Amino acid sequence: MRSTKLRLAAWYGAGLVAVMLPIAVAILLAEYKSLEHQRERASSIATEILSHAHKVTDQLQVVFKELSAAPTGDPCSERNLNLMRKLVIQSNLLIDVGYIENEHMVCSSFGRNGYAIGPPSYVSTGGYNMWTQVEHPLLAGSHLLITSDPKTGFFALIHEGTVLDVAPDDGKLSYGVLAVGRKKELFQKGLFDQAWLKTIGKAYETSFFDGSRVVAWKRSDRFDYAAYVAIPGSEIDDDWKRVLWFMLPIAIGTAIVLAFVVTQLVRLQGAIPAALRYALKHKELFLVYQPVVDLRSGTWVGVEALLRWQKSSGEFVSPDIFIPVAERYHLIEQVTEQVIALVEADAAELLRAYPDFHVALNLSAQDFCNPAISERLRAAAAKMRVHPRCLHVEATERVFLHAEQTRKAVETLRMQGHSVSIDDFGTGYSSLSYLTELELDCLKIDKCFVGTIGQQAVTSHVIAHIIEMAKSLGLQMIAEGIETQEQADYLRAHGVQFGQGWLYAKPMGMAQLAQELARQRQPEAG
Numbered sequence: 315m316r317s318t319k320l321r322l323a324a325w326y327g328a329g330l331v332a333v334m335l336p337i338a339v340a341i342l343l344a345e346y347k348s349l350e351h352q353r354e355r356a357s358s359i360a361t362e363i364l365s366h367a368h369k370v371t372d373q374l375q376v377v378f379k380e381l382s383a384a385p386t387g388d389p390c391s392e393r394n395l396n397l398m399r400k401l402v403i404q405s406n407l408l409i410d411v412g413y414i415e416n417e418h419m420v421c422s423s424f425g426r427n428g429y430a431i432g433p434p435s436y437v438s439t440g441g442y443n444m445w446t447q448v449e450h451p452l453l454a455g456s457h458l459l460i461t462s463d464p465k466t467g468f469f470a471l472i473h474e475g476t477v478l479d480v481a482p483d484d485g486k487l488s489y490g491v492l493a494v495g496r497k498k499e500l501f502q503k504g505l506f507d508q509a510w511l512k513t514i515g516k517a518y519e520t521s522f523f524d525g526s527r528v529v530a531w532k533r534s535d536r537f538d539y540a541a542y543v544a545i546p547g548s549e550i551d552d553d554w555k556r557v558l559w560f561m562l563p564i565a566i567g568t569a570i571v572l573a574f575v576v577t578q579l580v581r582l583q584g585a586i587p588a589a590l591r592y593a594l595k596h597k598e599l600f601l602v603y604q605p606v607v608d609l610r611s612g613t614w615v616g617v618e619a620l621l622r623w624q625k626s627s628g629e630f631v632s633p634d635i636f637i638p639v640a641e642r643y644h645l646i647e648q649v650t651e652q653v654i655a656l657v658e659a660d661a662a663e664l665l666r667a668y669p670d671f672h673v674a675l676n677l678s679a680q681d682f683c684n685p686a687i688s689e690r691l692r693a694a695a696a697k698m699r700v701h702p703r704c705l706h707v708e709a710t711e712r713v714f715l716h717a718e719q720t721r722k723a724v725e726t727l728r729m730q731g732h733s734v735s736i737d738d739f740g741t742g743y744s745s746l747s748y749l750t751e752l753e754l755d756c757l758k759i760d761k762c763f764v765g766t767i768g769q770q771a772v773t774s775h776v777i778a779h780i781i782e783m784a785k786s787l788g789l790q791m792i793a794e795g796i797e798t799q800e801q802a803d804y805l806r807a808h809g810v811q812f813g814q815g816w817l818y819a820k821p822m823g824m825a826q827l828a829q830e831l832a833r834q835r836q837p838e839a840g
């Protein structure tokens with residue numbers, strides 16, 4: 315009851331996850347997409363700003379070159395003033411060109427004006443005097459940059475808009491150009507957080523989210539400055555909501571599909587136990603028998619009884635599906651009872667005719683916890699009028715989960731004369747210590763290990779260890795799933811006594827088994 319509730323809770327949990335997951339993924343994806351979009355946007359604006367800064371610097375260098383080539387003498391001579399005017403007209407990016415002496419603008423393309431500009435804001439790493447955020451008397455409210463060559467005294471005046479106007483001026487973004495070596499602003503709109511420099515390090519190009527802004531940084535490979543752009547988080551939020559509106563219908567659609575799938579699975583899970591109860595009642599289960607072969611002589615020494623389920627619709631359900639369901643829904647006792655009853659009905663005559671032959675029954679871990687199981691098998695042998703040694707028992711490794719109860723059951727079964735094998739060895743719960751604690755007769759080597767024989771698989775060596783271990787414990791061995799002659803030869807050469815597999819015979823009905831056995835044993839009978 316408790317496990318049913320737990321299972322239901324697990325399914326509801328799975329349903330909830332199925333619904334929530336696509337929505338959560340959509341939200342995360344929208345956030346990621348908008349962050350990426352803003353990163354790309356910031357990087358592209360920074361690239362534009364840097365490109366304009368390069369153009370300005372290139373024109374500046376031309377101007378300084380021409381002015382320094384002018385004849386020496388009065389730097390503000392009429393001839394030089396004319397040259398300055400010509401240079402300003404030729405340049406589309408520089409506002410003014412002139413001459414500075416003792417922190418005074420002595421003359422420029424505007425003529426001999428002469429006003430104080432004070433000491434430079436800083437000296438660039440290239441040795442130029444820089445005045446930032448200068449207000450020109452003729453251009454009220456202007457933010458200008460003056461660069462002067464201290465060797466000649468000539469200067470050029472640049473308006474910040476020349477470089478920064480490429481960025482959208484919506485009042486939300488911060489951007490500018492920073493002199494990297496001196497960590498000084500050349501042009502600036504909004505803030506520049508010096509803490510960003512820690513994240514940027516020596517990078518020439520990077521973008522990141524500092525927790526509240528997306529920052530892009532693009533450093534010049536020709537000059538000692540870099541352009542930066544910072545987009546506030548509010549922009550990401552707007553973008554995120556837009557992307558989310560687009561993705562939400564897809565996420566909701568996916569959630570509906572997943573919820574439907576989970577509902578169907580729940581229904582199916584519930585449907586199999588009900589169908590199995592019906593199958594048990596209406597005799598839809600039957601047995602097939604797969605021969606166990608003596609690997610040296612090739613004779614059939616016994617069979618494994620394998621359960622089959624064919625619904626009235628004709629559809630087959632694999633035991634790999636219905637046995638775990640039977641175990642989970644506490645139907646396995648009824649299944650095992652039906653298997654024993656089927657063996658009683660199918661095999662009594664055959665076992666009486668060949669008393670050295672055996673039928674092996676698969677018991678589940680829960681059967682070993684049933685104190686009545688040994689008595690039930692004793693009664694079956696008695697009813698069939700065969701020796702209990704004709705009925706072998708196979709236990710899956712899961713019996714080790716109930717080691718104490720299993721130990722007692724195995725002891726009683728062996729005392730009654732049944733042979734007990736451990737099935738699927740090495741695939742699950744087995745531990746060597748358990749194997750030594752249980753008094754067993756035989757170890758069945760799982761087909762997954764047999765399949766590695768002759769292969770270059772990582773697990774190829776495991777089978778040799780299993781064989782050695784079984785030998786050291788004095789257990790007989792049956793190798794399962796033998797499909798090739800190479801596998802059979804290997805197993806025989808390594809001392810494995812018995813085998814089962816499609817190389818010898820597939821599981822068959824009792825009629826066919828009786829016929830085959832009669833043919834094999836003919837000389838004996840005759």
Ligand SMILES: Nc1nc2c(ncn2[C@@H]2O[C@H](COP(=O)(O)O[C@H]3[C@@H](O)[C@H](n4cnc5c(=O)[nH]c(N)nc54)O[C@@H]3COP(=O)(O)O)[C@@H](O)[C@H]2O)c(=O)[nH]1
Pocket residue numbers: 604618619620621622632633634637653676677678737738761794795796797814815816817821
């Ligand atoms: N508790 C019970 N469990 C049972 C019973 N009947 C079957 N089972 C278990 O179901 C599992 C699947 O069994 P099945 O589909 O019958 O497969 C068996 C063989 O048909 C298959 N086999 C045999 N030879 C080969 C081969 O050469 N190649 C290949 N690919 N498959 C082969 O292997 C299965 C053998 O199973 P086992 O020996 O038991 O490991 C299986 O776990 C059964 O145990 C039942 O009545 N009760």
